[in-house]
Amino acid sequence: xxxERTRATAYIWLMSMTDETPIPKRPSGFWSYANPVKFLAxxxxxxxxxxxLSGICLIVGLVWGFFFTPDDFRQGSTVxxxxxxxxxxxxxxxxxxxxxxxxxxxIVRRHHVSALAAKAAAPVGVVMxxxxxxxxxxxxxxxxxxxxxWDPRLTSxxxxxxxxxxxxxxxxxxxxxxxAADLTSVLCLxxxxxxxxxxxxxxxxxxxxxxxxxLSLDKEExxxxxxxxxxxVCIAGFVLIFIALVLYRTGTEIRLRRTxxxxxxxxxx
Amino acid sequence: xxxxxxxDLILAIRAGGxxxxxxxxxxxxxxxxxxxxxxxxxxxxxIAPGILWLGALLACLLSLDRLLALDWEDxxxxxxxxxxxxxxxxxxxxxxxxxxxxGLPLVLAAPLFGVLLSxxxxxxxxxxxxxxxxxxxxxxxxxxxxxxxxxxxxxGLLMSLLVLPLYVPTLIFGxxxxxRGADGLQTTTPLLMLAGITxxxxxxxxxxxxxxxxxxxR
Numbered sequence: 254x255x256x257e258r259t260r261a262t263a264y265i266w267l268m269s270m271t272d273e274t275p276i277p278k279r280p281s282g283f284w285s286y287a288n289p290v291k292f293l294a295x296x297x298x299x300x301x302x303x304x305x306l307s308g309i310c311l312i313v314g315l316v317w318g319f320f321f322t323p324d325d326f327r328q329g330s331t332v333x334x335x336x337x338x339x340x341x342x343x344x345x346x347x348x349x350x351x352x353x354x355x356x357x358x359x360i361v362r363r364h365h366v367s368a369l370a371a372k373a374a375a376p377v378g379v380v381m382x383x384x385x386x387x388x389x390x391x392x393x394x395x396x397x398x399x400x401x402x403w404d405p406r407l408t409s410x411x412x413x414x415x416x417x418x419x420x421x422x423x424x425x426x427x428x429x430x431x432x433a434a435d436l437t438s439v440l441c442l443x444x445x446x447x448x449x450x451x452x453x454x455x456x457x458x459x460x461x462x463x464x465x466x467x468l469s470l471d472k473e474e475x476x477x478x479x480x481x482x483x484x485x486v487c488i489a490g491f492v493l494i495f496i497a498l499v500l501y502r503t504g505t506e507i508r509l510r511r512t513x514x515x516x517x518x519x520x521x522x
Numbered sequence: 523x524x525x526x527x528x529x530d531l532i533l534a535i536r537a538g539g540x541x542x543x544x545x546x547x548x549x550x551x552x553x554x555x556x557x558x559x560x561x562x563x564x565x566x567x568x569i570a571p572g573i574l575w576l577g578a579l580l581a582c583l584l585s586l587d588r589l590l591a592l593d594w595e596d597x598x599x600x601x602x603x604x605x606x607x608x609x610x611x612x613x614x615x616x617x618x619x620x621x622x623x624x625g626l627p628l629v630l631a632a633p634l635f636g637v638l639l640s641x642x643x644x645x646x647x648x649x650x651x652x653x654x655x656x657x658x659x660x661x662x663x664x665x666x667x668x669x670x671x672x673x674x675x676x677x678g679l680l681m682s683l684l685v686l687p688l689y690v691p692t693l694i695f696g697x698x699x700x701x702r703g704a705d706g707l708q709t710t711t712p713l714l715m716l717a718g719i720t721x722x723x724x725x726x727x728x729x730x731x732x733x734x735x736x737x738x739x740r
Contacts, residue, residue: 435737
């Protein structure tokens with residue numbers, strides 16, 4: 254195909270291909286999924302599996318956790334909120350981390366799919382953060398006697414939530430997609446540094462109510478095994494559903510761009 | 523660089539707004555607080571360090587959208603970007619000019635407003651020290667926010683949303699220094715942390731700001 258291989262034209266061409274367009278020879282392996290067509294084909298293949306797996310994990314984990322584990326000696330049945338709280342909190346942080354990696358890939362290698370994946374992950378991350386905050390409040394009310402306390406972990410989650418909001422707002426505010434991707438990437442990098450900084454700053458500011466990690470690789474301080482296994486299943490479910498949602502939303506973003514590219518071409522012709 | 527600094531300072535003073543407005547805003551916040559929480563001087567003196575820090579922070583924030591917006595509109599930023607002076611340096615100078623016109627007056631006026639909130643005796647010195655150390659960080663971080671949103675129409679609100687979370691560490695340590703100072707406690711640890719944050723931010727943020735501005739100027 255006689256086509257000018259400048260970045261812009263190549264991009265428009267890639268984005269405006271239909272699913273039937275033959276895929277040219279491209280580097281295989283991980284980076285080949287920077288090609289939106291290949292990415293879409295891959296996610297179409299993987300997504301049903303992911304939906305099913307995550308659904309099964311979540312249902313098994315939650316049902317097992319809610320109905321087939323004993324009540325805790327001191328906390329009663331409120332302990333069961335751990336099956337929502339811990340996985341969502343975990344994913345709230347990891348979603349930001351994934352956005353950071355995707356933003357770095359965008360800055361370094363200029364793969365549009367990567368920028369779109371970061372964009373797609375942000376709302377999922379917001380929901381996870383809100384879920385962690387909400388379940389925490391629901392648990393904290395009977396246990397700590399308060400819905401909210403200015404505890405370091407709680408505070409840093411609230412700040413993380415604000416970072417997510419700012420990130421999404423910046424994406425929304427800028428018209429040009431490449432500019433938006435660049436600026437949000439820079440914001441994501443800077444925000445990561447400041448999120449970590451805030452985390453330790455609030456630690457200094459107030460020694461909190463929140464207990465230490467309930468899961469860690471050194472077995473000493475983990476929760477009892479009865480709770481541990483269903484919790485792991487729930488975490489697996491949350492990870493899978495996060496991946497599925499991000500893939501799905503990235504696909505939507507790619508199609509949206511493709512539509513825009515086609516429309517732009519229509520109006521120019 | 524000197525010429526740029528002089529130009530920014532003169533513009534800020536002569537064009538009105540920038541110089542006095544931040545101070546006036548700070549004053550109004552300070553005056554409004556007793557209306558909100560009641561005039562008991564015991565309560566006021568307990569919250570005074572925090573309120574003064576918050577007021578200074580908000581005053582800094584409000585003046586940020588003037589930092590780059592006017593230069594963006596009349597094309598000065600394009601000239602700066604093509605000049606031999608690195609954009610990082612130009613933005614550092616702009617942040618410095620912003621600090622001189624907003625941060626410095628706030629630092630100098632803070633003791634006066636401390637009287638209004640009946641700040642305890644030993645607090646004045648520490649309030650001034652913490653503000654003097656902390657406000658440069660606010661200006662530099664604010665420059666980053668301004669650089670991010672300079673291309674956005676009516677980006678003021680968006681900028682607040684982006685910049686305020688970034689202000690959290692500075693605010694925590696700055697207010698902690700002032701509070702401990704007012705209570706007559708040891709202030710070394712938060713003071714060092716505050717100084718560290720300011721130094722780190724001054725060293726790193728101009729690069730992020732320049733990167734964002736380059737994208738916007740593209």
